Amino acid sequence: MADISFAGQVAIVTGAGNGLGRDYALELARRGAKVVVNDLGGSGSGVGASATAAAAVVDEIRAAGGEAVANTSSVASREGGASVVNSALEAWGRVDILISNAGFLRNGRFEDLTDEQIDPILDVHLKAAFYVGQPAYRAMRANGYGRMLFTGSASAMFGHAWQTNYAAGKGAMLGLSNVIALEGSAYGIQSNVLLPTANSRLAAEMDQGFMEIPAFAQALQNADFSTSDGRVVPEFNTPLALYLVSKDCTATHGVYSSNSGRYARVRICAAEGWVAPRGATPPSIEDIASHFDQISELGDFSEPMTVYDEFTAVAKAARKQGVYP
Template sequence: MAEAVRFDNRVAIITGAGGGLGKDYALEMARRGAKVLVNDLGGSGGGVGASTLPAEEVVRQIRDEGGEAVANFDSVSTRAGGAAIVQAALDAFGKVDICIANAGILRNNRFEDIADDELDAVLDVHLKGAFYVAQPAYREMRKNGYGRFIFTGSASAMYGHAWQANYAAAKGGLMGLSHIVAIEGSAYGIKSNLLMPTAISRLGDEMTEGFREIPEFAKSLDNADWSASGGRQTVNFNTPLVLYLASEQCDLTHAIFSANSGRYAQVHICAADGWVTPAGTTPATPEDVAAHIAQIADLSIYHKPQTVYEEFSAVADAARRQGVI
């Protein structure tokens, strides 16, 4: 039987922890020994308003169960707010071991109609907000030679969802951020992974079905097989994977994971072996590309570079396989 996942003597910062996914992470992590900084501005799913009540209620529940937690109400969307969140954890508990960037809002619209307030607000909370909290947290983790980051991505960025160009752009940015934190953090005992959660939450209240105007996208929704998902899209189905990724037991880093309806899976970004142009310094023509497009897209052989430089090695492998070098 696997060793129990515990967080004794570990300090976790969880943003957006006043409800939904973040609340469940905070409660379960505290039950397993973590000291938790519960951050939540207390606004709506669309990023409007503020209240101290959501974070205070989660802290009260943790303390009633015998755990340790403090509430924080700073906005993640400014550098000063991010610094204040990390400082609050340091003031309360003296260190930071785990940072879960979970805060998020949703403002859906057609790509062609997204206005600055819909773009900026979503980027500020999801992408800049994660950056602003993670950066000072990373500095503390580096001092201590240990850290765990979980950035909250989305299938909307990885696979696509109509009427969510702003949200998907922010979540795609978080994928890149997690990769770099993982690479740089590897020298200091810091691991970073991206989670794509699936849950029915208050952000769903911000959704409309205007996206059904896109016929092929509407068809993908209508034809989806939900037979394995009944009662399994609740927030607590995401928590086991999050807690493992945040634990000392987790040796994985620089990875992407999906939690969907009780299925946990690693998601890979890969490149096809492709077509390598003949030896020499003459580039291909567009007509050459057209003639070889099937080979370019063929995934029967593929590579998974972990840095930009590993792709050069993948190119060399493909060139050897195809007799170019």
């Protein structure tokens, strides 16, 4: 198989001063992309700002013969998002790739979270995806091509105690990306979500108080990490991330997991479920209770790619169960 190249393409990576974003930017540049390295330079909890992190990555790319520019705007504002995209347009006149990776962590019990722990998290994860994504999408649409990758989290898809704020922001990437994938299909734009797993500076923000939750503590204590040694690092996430934003990849409207060298699609699907008796009379609560096992059993399932696909799946289930001919 021929090497995958990004020659002639322009990529934006947010949060590229450290960790995952840094490795994405370096590998994109090594494979020929021109890269906007965006990083506000704040701490793992989103405090402070510094131009040092982004500049260091740009210097590393240039020292290796690549092309890159630094951008230190906050992606958590519309003005900052526009600035990030303008850096690409002013330097190279186009945008082909956006990896929305910037973020930070502020852990705490759900019941105790303050606005200072909720709003900035949603701003840097969810709103930033709009603030950078919208101008990047417009630039991609103008060229009839684009690849967008949004950073989700297993904390949202599967759950992590004391991270409701973070999980809410990361879980929102699923809905955002799915709709971008649908709208973008008319203009050559693909969109996916990646759930990366890596030890990073965000680990320092993890308050171990979550061990107060017995089921969660037991899950952590019983977890088998025997195949993860040396594999929970940014470099193990980069191959899947970059494939998903390459010309070679035709997948869109998907969610993918990268964990300890295992790469897998994560599916959102609907069980066949139970179909209420024919007619316009809704079932009772008791009807739901008596059929709840059938409602909950995965069994045969469908994977709707639009809200309307679910109607087709419902009709199929109704005919299978003999409710409608």
